[in-house]
Amino acid sequence: MIQLAILFCYIAVCLSLLMNIWRLYIGPNVVDRIMAADTLVINSIVLLILYGIQTKSTMYFETALLLAMFSFISTVAYCRFLMRGDIIE
Amino acid sequence: MNLPEMPEMPVDAWGWVVLVSLLIGGCFVFVGSFGLLRLNNTMARMHAPSKATTVGVGGVLIASIFYFYGVVDEPYRVFPAQDLLIVFFLFLTAPVSAHFMAKAYLHKHSPQESDLPQPHNGSGWATFKSRA
Numbered sequence: 001m002i003q004l005a006i007l008f009c010y011i012a013v014c015l016s017l018l019m020n021i022w023r024l025y026i027g028p029n030v031v032d033r034i035m036a037a038d039t040l041v042i043n044s045i046v047l048l049i050l051y052g053i054q055t056k057s058t059m060y061f062e063t064a065l066l067l068a069m070f071s072f073i074s075t076v077a078y079c080r081f082l083m084r085g086d087i088i089e
Numbered sequence: 090m091n092l093p094e095m096p097e098m099p100v101d102a103w104g105w106v107v108l109v110s111l112l113i114g115g116c117f118v119f120v121g122s123f124g125l126l127r128l129n130n131t132m133a134r135m136h137a138p139s140k141a142t143t144v145g146v147g148g149v150l151i152a153s154i155f156y157f158y159g160v161v162d163e164p165y166r167v168f169p170a171q172d173l174l175i176v177f178f179l180f181l182t183a184p185v186s187a188h189f190m191a192k193a194y195l196h197k198h199s200p201q202e203s204d205l206p207q208p209h210n211g212s213g214w215a216t217f218k219s220r221a
Contacts, residue, residue: 002160005108009115009149016122023126031194032131038186039125039138045175046118046149053153056161061153061171068175072182079189083196
């Protein structure tokens with residue numbers, strides 16, 4: 001039963017990743033692309049957690065934590081660069 | 090590793106909690122990305138992933154916490170503290186990054202400052218001050 005739910009989540013997350021990549025490709029302005037990249041990383045965190053549940057291993061959770069930190073820092077750095085023309089002033 | 094016993098519940102009940110959290114998480118992740126693809130301007134698109142995807146990630150992480158603490162067989166049973174850390178971190182940083190993206194969008198493509206409502210104390214919009 002849980003395996004079926006995990007399969008459903010895999011399908012939902014993979015469709016979400018495809019939609020994010022499509023938005024990353026067509027995004028009319030640069031903020032859309034930043035947003036699509038941020039959501040892409042968050043969805044890949046979900047994919048890692050699902051794989052951890054499926055294989056009963058907690059090893060992937062630390063990778064997911066690192067991905068979350070990198071996603072936040074890169075989003076803030078991109079937006080700082082757009083707003084100020086510099087990242088650390 | 091010896092862990093304290095789970096509270097008295099039938100064994101299947103934790104399985105149902107995991108199942109429902111996984112389904113809610115999957116649905117919300119899909120809705121967030123669908124909104125990111127289909128809504129019709131950037132400010133509207135910004136709000137789909139920053140709310141719905143946060144709930145989706147939270148659902149899947151809660152499912153994983155209950156799975157590893159209550160459902161899985163004995164040699165694998167741990168309390169995944171990393172999951173709690175990821176939940177707290179994402180719930181703290183999603184609004185901050187959405188705010189940064191909204192400010193960057195206002196800074197790059199906005200109407201004139203005179204078209205926007207003015208704050209009461211006359212301080213103006215900080216993001217327009219930095220452009221001048």
